[in-house]
Amino acid sequence: MRILMLGNSLTTTHGLPDALARELGAEVRVHARGGARLAEYLNPKTRNGARTLAALAREPWDFVVLQEMSHAPATTPDAYLVSASRLCALAHAAGATPVVYATWAYRDGCAKLQRLGMTYSQMHAAMHGAFVRAARQGDALMADVCDAFFGAADPAALYAPDGVHPSESGALLAARVLAGTMASAGSA
Template sequence: MMRILMLGNSFTFTNHMPQTLAGLTGAEVVCHTRGGARLSEHLNPSTKLGAQTQAALRDEHWDYVVLQEMSHGPMTSPERFFSSVEQLCKQIRECGAVPVLYATWAYQKGGGKLMAKGWDYDEMAHKLHDAYHKAAQKNHALVADAGQRFYELSAAQDLYAGDGVHPNELGSRIAAETIAAVIHAHKEKQL
């Protein structure tokens, strides 16, 4: 059975998204998440999450490892983001798995959180897109661009939870479908 490890935070675990991904792929999906976690935490064995992730990458078999950075991390801390992706992709390859970057979305257009930060919706969307794609290219990783899907669909469909940051159930479903499609396409190429 295919095994997928997901490393991330609430954008990964909200609305039972890993279970949805398992249903779409037929894989066993394991999650190492904590609300607000950054990818750098998964590299730090002195944290609970880091110790768990480091042991899983060292001792278990995975087919795909999905990486999701804290929502605005690729934009506000790009050096930390690129460094964490590089180190994790190296470890993922060493254990024989394929890294997948789960590119997330800009905060809801006109939403309170976006306004409070003083950010522009289009600018946030483009910066996140560019950072995830650059990191994927540099590290020969797959990219599941849920952020682009949100950008394309959110004018016509409500994809956000009440906080204007997290996905609602439909948003999580679209994220899971985006990740599943990338994994299916990669598996087809391997045949």
């Protein structure tokens, strides 16, 4: 199994791609840059765009994982949906199954959440809604890490001190959800 992951630090923190590779016994390649938006992977003038477009055109992939910048699905959902839809179409054209990596709302009470002017529940609902739409529009799988964080017994334990990135436990949970989503699709 070959997996291409497109994202940013929410994808790479605490060795999440390596944990995913171990969970599935897969080869995982990562195209990521801290703070990157999915639109970057569509732009051939950027480093990540050029290599992503080449990888999709020239290499076989089973899954292409799409992870947007941390708050963009909640704050700029239309732009997110356009980029996700275009990347899903490219993944399908390459014979791969796109996977929407549904990331989490910022930790309840953290300063960055307060700056967005949303409550934890509001951000969660906005993010989750955007991910569901992206998966539907792109005929993609959805790895619902968003709900896994929100429904956890102790969600705060899943976050790094900044309230945005995952803790080691959060990254392992994300890897398990991603792996489960892909394994279920592979066995269907």
